[in-house]
Amino acid sequence: MFRRRPEAAPTLAIRVDGVAVPARAGESVAAAMLAAGLLRFRDAPAGGAPRGPYCMMGACFDCLVTIDGVGNRQACLETVREGMAVETQSGPRALAR
Amino acid sequence: MTIRDAYDAAVVGAGPAGLAAATLCARAGLATVLFDEQPAAGGQIYRAAGTTPLRAGTILGDDYWRGRRLVADFAASGAQHVPGAAVWSLSREREIGVSLGGAARLVRAARVILATGAIERPFPIPGWTLPGVMTAGAAQILLKSAALVPAGRTVLAGSGPLLWLLARQYLEAGAEIAAILDTTPRANRRRALAHAPAFLASPYFAKGLALLRAVRRRVRVIGGVAALAAEGSGRLEAVRYAAARGEQRLPADLLLLHQGVVPNVNLAMAAGIAHRWDESQLCFVPERDAAGATALDGIAIAGDGGGIGGAEAAAEEGRLAAIAAIRALRPGADLGAEEIAARRSLARWRRGRRFLDALFRPAFVPPADETIVCRCEAVTAGEIAAAVDQGCTGPNQLKAFTRCGMGPCQGRLCGLTVTQLIAARRGVSPAEAGHYRLRPPVKPLTLGELAGLPAGNAAMKAVARD
Numbered sequence: 001m002f003r004r005r006p007e008a009a010p011t012l013a014i015r016v017d018g019v020a021v022p023a024r025a026g027e028s029v030a031a032a033m034l035a036a037g038l039l040r041f042r043d044a045p046a047g048g049a050p051r052g053p054y055c056m057m058g059a060c061f062d063c064l065v066t067i068d069g070v071g072n073r074q075a076c077l078e079t080v081r082e083g084m085a086v087e088t089q090s091g092p093r094a095l096a097r
Numbered sequence: 098m099t100i101r102d103a104y105d106a107a108v109v110g111a112g113p114a115g116l117a118a119a120t121l122c123a124r125a126g127l128a129t130v131l132f133d134e135q136p137a138a139g140g141q142i143y144r145a146a147g148t149t150p151l152r153a154g155t156i157l158g159d160d161y162w163r164g165r166r167l168v169a170d171f172a173a174s175g176a177q178h179v180p181g182a183a184v185w186s187l188s189r190e191r192e193i194g195v196s197l198g199g200a201a202r203l204v205r206a207a208r209v210i211l212a213t214g215a216i217e218r219p220f221p222i223p224g225w226t227l228p229g230v231m232t233a234g235a236a237q238i239l240l241k242s243a244a245l246v247p248a249g250r251t252v253l254a255g256s257g258p259l260l261w262l263l264a265r266q267y268l269e270a271g272a273e274i275a276a277i278l279d280t281t282p283r284a285n286r287r288r289a290l291a292h293a294p295a296f297l298a299s300p301y302f303a304k305g306l307a308l309l310r311a312v313r314r315r316v317r318v319i320g321g322v323a324a325l326a327a328e329g330s331g332r333l334e335a336v337r338y339a340a341a342r343g344e345q346r347l348p349a350d351l352l353l354l355h356q357g358v359v360p361n362v363n364l365a366m367a368a369g370i371a372h373r374w375d376e377s378q379l380c381f382v383p384e385r386d387a388a389g390a391t392a393l394d395g396i397a398i399a400g401d402g403g404g405i406g407g408a409e410a411a412a413e414e415g416r417l418a419a420i421a422a423i424r425a426l427r428p429g430a431d432l433g434a435e436e437i438a439a440r441r442s443l444a445r446w447r448r449g450r451r452f453l454d455a456l457f458r459p460a461f462v463p464p465a466d467e468t469i470v471c472r473c474e475a476v477t478a479g480e481i482a483a484a485v486d487q488g489c490t491g492p493n494q495l496k497a498f499t500r501c502g503m504g505p506c507q508g509r510l511c512g513l514t515v516t517q518l519i520a521a522r523r524g525v526s527p528a529e530a531g532h533y534r535l536r537p538p539v540k541p542l543t544l545g546e547l548a549g550l551p552a553g554n555a556a557m558k559a560v561a562r563d
Contacts, residue, residue: 001229001247001248001249001350001351002239002245002246002247002248002351003245003246003247003248004243004244004245005150005151005244005245005246005270005271007150007151007152007244008150008243008244008245024150024243026136026148026150027242027243028136028242028243031239031242031243031245032243034239034245035243035245039228039229039332040228040331040332041228044226044472044475046473046474046475046500046504047475049226049475050227050228050331050332051226051228051472052228052229052231053231053235054225054226054230054231054232054235054472054510055216055217055231055232055234055235055510056231056232056234056235056236056238056239057135057141057216057234057235057238058134058135059216059361059506059509059510060472060506060509060510061473061504061505061506061541062226062472064505070199072505072541076238077134077135077136077181079136
């Protein structure tokens, strides 16, 4: 769905559901996932349907993922870090995260 | 980063209005802080202007690169920039609740300038929640901030300048566009004609014409489009629409929707600032005076958050709000020349806007019953219509009937649709139907963050409006 232009060559890697995903320092988690062809970020708590980023500016909350063990982070607002552990979500955030 | 308990001036939002306002305040010697949710200054129009991987002078166009000047001036002004900050409340006493790195705090300011900008108008069609359907603005953010371009079959649909700008930027960036589905109502052209003289004399005319021509030469454009729908199992597979040649189905990997932008009003509404329905822009706008001042003492609104006027007008509104703040705190400050310059420039950039408003005013057609209106709670247009038929009179009551608007986005993606749906179903004006009553916190806040606030009256007031 998206590809990187040559200027956006990856410089580090994050892990999404345990799989290495290349990323460029400074970009958002959502951008790195979309560039890797990952469209489904979570299954919605209401209705259970798959969802992914819609607005990319922090307004829609459809890109919620778990980052380094903390649930419901907005992937479009989080900047990638080497070794960051991202998990896609299913349903509501677990109480302990 | 050390954040103080109090500042002379606090600005919310680092787009053109906020950057210009904070720059002037700091230059005048006011202790100034600018809170912004994004990692880098620029807002959405100048998103990542100082950090984009794209090279200057290419792809994005001169208007975008002008944002670098605003960002650089701001960086040199002495104002404190707090990126990654979610502002979740503002009290009448000008106490700002803000979360940063998982910790919440309260910050006071003698003057507050809200520059929260715009969000894209909701565009509810069947299937718009499928992965692979995004807004045109979202796609442009991916281009500006991460140099991502679409791969595969890409369809742009809707109406408004941003749709065409994105198309040209994609063409410059070497991306292909399968089609542009233009939903602009044809009758708008006639209505816009009344405002044509001002538009012809405005800076927008030549730019707009060149843009349309450049895109139309290279992309298939289908006009008069209605009944848009996204289809797919688990992700977008095709776009359905009706046009002059009947119902069509277009296979697609990416559908980018847009029908203009509207003020991002959540923080201002939750602060208790009165808003009115604007029939020409089809949205709620805050009540404010020519310098952006609201009825709340010391709180002003600048830029698109006060009504859509575009980036250049926003910067001038930011300067005017800053001048008023400086005069209030530094009596005797001589800013006469700056004020005259800002007013002149603002008048120039406002010229021609009414033509654009009229030309791209979306027709409100109630979405088909199965269409999800509230993305967070998956409430459909049919459920909303049924609630109205059962006696629900407005958006607030609708929450109790259906949970519509009660998810984490707090009505940002459904509010205007709900107002217009209820108004149409009841046969009343959108002003009478009203909007959700918004309350702090306007961004999700964990109990841990709330509990970590210093206890006291101020903390209580920040989360409970009297």
